[in-house]
Amino acid sequence: MLKGSLAAVLLSIAMVGCKEKKPSNDIITTLPKPEANAPKPVQEIGDYNQEMTAEWGGSNYTIGMECMADKSLPVIDDGQGNRYYDNQIRLRIVRSDGSEFFARTFTKADFSAYVDAAFSKRSALLGIVFDKVEDGMLRFAASVGSPDKASDEYVPMVLKISRSGSVSISKNTQLDTDYTGSDEGFEGVVEEGV
Secondary structure (H helix, E strand, O other), X not given: OHHHHHHHHHHHHHHHHHOXXXXXXOHHXXXXXXXXXXXXXXXXXXOEXXXXXXXXXXXXXXXXXXXXXXXXXXXXXXXXXXXXXXXXXXXXXXXXXXXXXXXEEEOHHHHHHHOOHHHHHOOEEEEEEEEEEEOXXXXXXXXXXXXXXXXXXXXXXXXXXXXXXXXXXXXXXXXXXXXXXXOOOOOOEEEEOX
């Protein structure tokens, strides 16, 4: 009789184990598993073209600036998981007769003497904009700074082009502060021949 009861218990255990499982309506088990965070795509800061005329030394010059993402330069990581392409800016100055007086493509490296290495790694060349004619030179405002459009971190600089076509770059001392919040003053001038 013991054998019969043991057989009945084993049979009932086997039947319970072979029952078809009913699908669960439990929300936690039906949600898809979260995927691993894919890396964010590399962003472009924003291309622009600007052209204007300036009277300089009794003649009119057309000044053109073209800013574009340069995918050949190292990608910038802002430390927050955002990655950006750095920019290059082509500056071209044409005489009124259509002949080219000056043409050069600038990158952040051209301004490295005025940006500390730690900030440079997480910054981009943001812009070069014609300002005015000053002391017989064309004066431009230039900046290297955070590629995040919501940020106000940047280093302001002055780029000047002489009548002979030479370039000088200096830190802009006319603004109250730079990205570090200090009032550093003149940092020197770098002159280059063209």
